[in-house]
Amino acid sequence: MNQLMSNIKNIPGVVGVVIFKDNGGLVAYDFPEAYDKNLLNRMGLKFQPIKEILPQEEGEIVYLCWEYEDLLAFYYPVGGGWVNIVSSDHIPMPVFSLTMTAVASKLPKLLEEAEVPQAQGQEQPAAVTAENTVPQEQLEKLEKFFATYLGPASAVIFKRAAHHLGYTLNNIPKDHLTDLLQGVIARVPGDKKDIVTEKIREMSINI
Amino acid sequence: MGDPRNDNLASLSNMLNSLKEVESYIITDMEGRIHMASTENYDENTINSTIYLWVTGSRFGSEFNMGEPENLIYYLKTRKMLVQKYNEYLIILNLIDIAKFPVFKRKLYDLFNRII
Numbered sequence: 055m056n057q058l059m060s061n062i063k064n065i066p067g068v069v070g071v072v073i074f075k076d077n078g079g080l081v082a083y084d085f086p087e088a089y090d091k092n093l094l095n096r097m098g099l100k101f102q103p104i105k106e107i108l109p110q111e112e113g114e115i116v117y118l119c120w121e122y123e124d125l126l127a128f129y130y131p132v133g134g135g136w137v138n139i140v141s142s143d144h145i146p147m148p149v150f151s152l153t154m155t156a157v158a159s160k161l162p163k164l165l166e167e168a169e170v171p172q173a174q175g176q177e178q179p180a181a182v183t184a185e186n187t188v189p190q191e192q193l194e195k196l197e198k199f200f201a202t203y204l205g206p207a208s209a210v211i212f213k214r215a216a217h218h219l220g221y222t223l224n225n226i227p228k229d230h231l232t233d234l235l236q237g238v239i240a241r242v243p244g245d246k247k248d249i250v251t252e253k254i255r256e257m258s259i260n261i
Numbered sequence: 262m263g264d265p266r267n268d269n270l271a272s273l274s275n276m277l278n279s280l281k282e283v284e285s286y287i288i289t290d291m292e293g294r295i296h297m298a299s300t301e302n303y304d305e306n307t308i309n310s311t312i313y314l315w316v317t318g319s320r321f322g323s324e325f326n327m328g329e330p331e332n333l334i335y336y337l338k339t340r341k342m343l344v345q346k347y348n349e350y351l352i353i354l355n356l357i358d359i360a361k362f363p364v365f366k367r368k369l370y371d372l373f374n375r376i377i
Contacts, residue, residue, distance in 0.1 A: 089325065098320065103313070105311070107310050115336065117334075117336050118336070119334040120332075121333070122328050122329070122330055123331070127321055127330075140325065154307065191299055203352050213352070214293045217309050220317060237292075
């Protein structure tokens, strides 16, 4: 694992590397000290649903790359996990591609063997624990309720409102339910908005 | 008088149509409302996942002090996509297989500069 990390870190322009398992567990990292482990753990939780949300018919991702003012952030999926890399925008892409192809062939076996220890005193952020997320039955009930006003698009609108908040419908925290519903209500035709809001309140949901 | 934003989108759309690397495109806002599209065969899931990826990139940029993303390269084994922020819109561009991202981005930014 260390050898692979070092191979990536040695690509000119690479600032930091972090490797995660498919479940969002942090396996290894080499980031400047200013970025602490809790920040990297939170990063894992945000990127973890990507494989799940991409439509099957889209095919496999080679990589995703967000371009900022002078930095790039890569998401590179491999079997069993993924690698996040932050680099300067002058990274030599042929070197990057060759290195990552080699990494992708070796990393799955290492990820399979890797144990992800829960650091002492480190709590999993509340957003992902089952008791803190909105139960699926409640979401299904709400989707059905909104279908009366939004038609068959209700499910898509729900999903989109969750994505707009940076979550999926599987991990939306209970304390974000109001934000989710406000996003959905915004799509209800104007003359029905008040009725919908009132009915939601009758379900004992603060809105 | 028409909404100047619509004129702007019309100019943008004309310019996107002139780029040979562009197979199709969708112009959407951050809530996923489609403002213009070169095709009717778009997939709602593509728009949904694009918004998720954009929000993820924005949060990542904010937590790591990198600012807002300017664009997102969405490189799949079956196709190449570029998601470009343009004012309050996201332009989801499906590119032809032989398109080179750096060359295409330069062309795109040149076009943006020509839109008044």
